[in-house]
Amino acid sequence: MERLRLPSPVDGRLEEAKEDARLLQQWETVANTVDDPSLPSVRIAVVGKYTGLRDSYLSIEKALQHAAIATRQHLQAVFLESSSPSLLASLQEGDFHALLVPGGFGTRGLDGKVGAIRWARESKIPFLGICLGMQAAVIEYARSVLGRSAATSTEFVSPSAPALMEGKEDVVIFMPEGDKARMGGTMRLGARTTLLQPHSLVHRLYAEHLGAGGREAEEGGGGGGGVLEVDERHRHRYEVNPDVVSDLEAAGLRFVGKDRTGQRMEILELGETTEERRNGRQGHPFFAAVQFHPEFKSRPTAPSPLFLGLLRAASRERERRARGEKGSQGAKERVAPSMDEG
Numbered sequence: 001m002e003r004l005r006l007p008s009p010v011d012g013r014l015e016e017a018k019e020d021a022r023l024l025q026q027w028e029t030v031a032n033t034v035d036d037p038s039l040p041s042v043r044i045a046v047v048g049k050y051t052g053l054r055d056s057y058l059s060i061e062k063a064l065q066h067a068a069i070a071t072r073q074h075l076q077a078v079f080l081e082s083s084s085p086s087l088l089a090s091l092q093e094g095d096f097h098a099l100l101v102p103g104g105f106g107t108r109g110l111d112g113k114v115g116a117i118r119w120a121r122e123s124k125i126p127f128l129g130i131c132l133g134m135q136a137a138v139i140e141y142a143r144s145v146l147g148r149s150a151a152t153s154t155e156f157v158s159p160s161a162p163a164l165m166e167g168k169e170d171v172v173i174f175m176p177e178g179d180k181a182r183m184g185g186t187m188r189l190g191a192r193t194t195l196l197q198p199h200s201l202v203h204r205l206y207a208e209h210l211g212a213g214g215r216e217a218e219e220g221g222g223g224g225g226g227v228l229e230v231d232e233r234h235r236h237r238y239e240v241n242p243d244v245v246s247d248l249e250a251a252g253l254r255f256v257g258k259d260r261t262g263q264r265m266e267i268l269e270l271g272e273t274t275e276e277r278r279n280g281r282q283g284h285p286f287f288a289a290v291q292f293h294p295e296f297k298s299r300p301t302a303p304s305p306l307f308l309g310l311l312r313a314a315s316r317e318r319e320r321r322a323r324g325e326k327g328s329q330g331a332k333e334r335v336a337p338s339m340d341e342g
């Protein structure tokens with residue numbers, strides 16, 4: 001056995017027993033945290049249009065739960081209907097510590113999602129957007145900050161409507177390799193690689209998980225220089241229009257995760273605005289959105305780095321309110337540097 005370098009069955013059993021004990025210990029920690037009545041509650045608003053069918057957001061709720069356990073908080077996820085006329089009032093009065101806008105399809109409720117994201121961005125409430133949630137964040141920024149009030153996604157433009165003015169309004173477009181005439185089989189599905197720029201919030205979060213969720217990118221493969229590669233699961237037909245990226249970046253959005261071609265935007269963060277930098281004001285505590293679905297890879301003992309980031313920011317927000325502070329400025333440990341540092 002030694003000559004052939006085979007593991008001894010005794011060693012193997014010992015290793016197995018150690019691993020079993022480690023997993024049991026992890027699981028006990030999870031169970032004890034869920035049952036601990038002394039932990040504070042964290043209130044997360046989830047704004048979507050499938051709220052009548054709770055199972056639609058099951059993986060979102062589970063991923064939030066995993067991150068709440070890891071940050072020792074009791075999760076109160078509140079699902080709000082995105083087409084409700086009272087959505088904004090519910091958000092303003094709901095004492096929420098964070099907002100999550102998950103994936104979805106079709107136009108109903110889009111303006112509600114855009115309004116909710118605007119509220120979170122302007123009131124400096126931690127925000128995570130997923131898939132359609134990221135596309136809605138781009139639409140919101142283009143409408144509110146670039147002043148393109150008609151900004152939208154090609155998904156929401158009826159084929160019979162006149163072409164969008166100068167193509168400036170379709171800030172989210174159909175992916176070129178898809179077949180516009182046929183929906184079946186045109187979705188970009190499954191695990192795809194995203195390269196994460198250093199000096200970004202998401203890079204730091206994934207780097208913590210290096211080994212589990214990320215690996216150093218190789219020089220020459222579009223990576224190198226501290227770039228991290230992560231594989232996350234996708235499910236979409238539309239993407240950020242590469243033609244509007246430079247305008248959005250000049251206005252303060254940072255696209256810190258892209259595919260290997262550099263043409264497909266996978267992750268955005270909010271950098272400091274020029275005005276914030278000039279006045280030495282703190283930027284947004286946590287504003288990130290991703291084209292993929294991080295919830296699908298979250299596990300009870302290994303929460304998704306993005307959900308973890310959101311729940312940590314939500315916890316800081318709760319503590320800040322408990323201290324009676326107004327506005328998020330000064331509340332946090334800021335991680336996203338200004339755009340030109342990235």
Ligand SMILES: NC(=O)CC[C@H](N)C(=O)O
Pocket residue numbers: 102103104105106130131132133155235236237238239
């Ligand atoms: N999963 C999603 O959120 C999909 C977003 C959007 N409807 C698209 O197809 O690109």
